[in-house]
Amino acid sequence: PNLAVRKRIGAELREIWNAASLAKAETSLAELVTEYRDTAPKIAAWLEENVPEGLTFFTLPKHHRRRMRTSNPMERSVEQELKRRTVKxxxxxxxxxxxxxxxxxxxxxxxxxxxxxxxxxxxxxxxA
Structure with missing residues (x-):
């Protein structure tokens, strides 16, 4: 898909991950899959197969969801330290x-x- 389509899908996925509940996220995902089923069947199949596993963070207590949804801060610090040491x-x-x-x-x-x-x-x- 072109850049505009990828950006739109990324924004739609962020909306799913920022949903208030697992039920709302699953409903939004189903709507997204339906939206792309005819125009982009490969994307629809990928979304249907892979995204539900990414929604498991909704089963955690609410105060842990944001941190468990991504490991970017941890990955960034590890990658920066590895780069710093290996570049030397x-x-x-x-x-x-x-x-x-x-x-x-x-x-x-x-x-x-x-x-x-x-x-x-x-x-x-x-x-809380």
Missing amino acids: VRVFPNEAALERLVSAVLVEIDDKWAADTKAYIKWECQD
């Missing part, structure tokens, strides 16, 4: 050296997150 080295003698550095960085990030008192999600929270 520039040339690795072999693939194993690169894997060792990346593994060490990921272990370091995991240790930091495990010890961090500011958890990304506090599971003990109650709905």
Whole structure:
């Protein structure tokens, strides 16, 4: 599909993910699939097959939904740290050296997150 169609589909998907409830999201998804079934059958089939799995975050408590819907903040920090560390080295003698550095960085990030008192999600929270 062209850029305009992709942008429109992206906006429509955001509306589904921002729905007030799972039932409303499923209804909006069904309407979207119906809308594209004749004009873009591949897109309709993809939406029907893949998007319902992405709606499982609606089963979480409301206060966790926004954070669980995307992992972009976590991914961004990991990617930035990996890039920062690997750019400094520039040339690795072999693939194993690169894997060792990346593994060490990921272990370091995991240790930091495990010890961090500011958890990304506090599971003990109650709905407000």
